[in-house]
Amino acid sequence: MNSRQQIILQLVTDRGRMSVVELAKLTGVSEVTIRQDLNLLEKQNFLRRAHGYALGLESDDVGTRMMDNYPLKQRLAEYAASLVADGETVFIENGSCNALLARTLAEQKKITLVTVSCYIAHLLKDTPCEVILPGGIYQKKSESMVGPLTRQFLQQIHFTRAFIGIDGWQPASGFTGRDMMRAEVVNSVLENGAQGIVLTDSSKFNQLHPYPLGPDSALTRVITDNGLSQALRQQLTARYARLDIVSA
Template identity: 70%
Template sequence: MNSRQQIILQTVIDKGRVSVSDLAKMTGVSEVTIRQDLNTLEKQSYLRRTHGFAVPLDSEDVETRMMNNYSVKRNLADYAASLVSEGETIFIENGSCNALLARRLGEQRGVTIITVSSYIAHLLKDALCDVILLGGIYQKKSESVVGPLTRQYVQQVHFSKAFVGIDGWLPATGFTGRDMMRSDVVNAVLEKGCEAIVLTDSSKFGAVHPYTLGTGMQFNRVITDSRLPAETRHQLQQSGLAVDIVSSTDPL
């Protein structure tokens, strides 16, 4: 994917529906070139084409989701990586922020990453860190493993920190997920009693999904961006969580 195609994809993800003519004006190239770019992105399952427009996929694809608020997620991942010490074994769950964290930690020797994400494992195929990929039922769209076997594997390994993603949070419900089996894996991780860290951009707060992720007492820290409303930050802190706010724009 070239830089122009990255801009096109980010615009489509952010706006939801963008015309070919608008994309051509924005990027300074012809509509013919834009159509070629959209054909390429559609073939690679990054977006869908409709008559005269491009629309985002309703996708669990990690790489596609990573492009949404990429710079924010990169800053969050860089900050989270600073909390990991040499020689530490950590668990990294599925998700775009977590994938960026794994890529950042892959540059460090002496770190062991345990994950349920085959996408993350593949991302680290040439990394300096050690990688343990757990087994289970393979969810093709999310490139993650789930199910009773995965829960058993989680029970058999040990780690000092766990970085997990969420789909929603409200004061009344706590953290929630939209996928029952992936939520069960997170709950198995929380039962280990390690330092549990939520790594997510602020867009997830204020939403609610069907499946509960642990209890407030099982989470220790939230790492999110500066777009988090002050009231939400206060509510999180009132529930006993440390909240680390990372700049939404400036690199760390």
């Protein structure tokens, strides 16, 4: 991948959708050249094509998603980390914001971290943080442990807080996820009785996915950024005990 194609990929990843005309203007090459670049990037599974447009992939790869809007996600992670005290046992689920939270906590606090994310566990391998990773079925795309053995293991561990990643939220559905087995693990964790905290950037709101996460009563805090509309803020404030807005 040459430097121009890297720029194209970053633009499409950041914005989700870019036209051939826009990409040609921004990179200073012809539309023919852009189409050739997009064909190559699509063939390598970095993006997908639509008529006249390039669309970003909705990736399960945590490392890829962590680089998307990284400064904002790091600020969200630092705010969430400030809520945790030394000596706590904390559950952190999969997701890019949660991966940054885990790394921030491991660098700043003396805690025990429980996670189903093999990516997060590997991220912390050179830190003094104690990491508990349950057994179960290894879901390769998300690098996450799922299934009945994972749920059974998590029911035997007590933690004070559970930081949850989500894929969508709408007023009628509440929080939802894209993957059934990961949603089952999240719901098992929320039955544990720990404080359930949603940590996500605002892009996930007004999206709907098949698998419900909850119930609402188990989720006492939502941490997100100020990209939320005022209407969404009012809906979330009415529904959950606390809404924390972090400046972008």
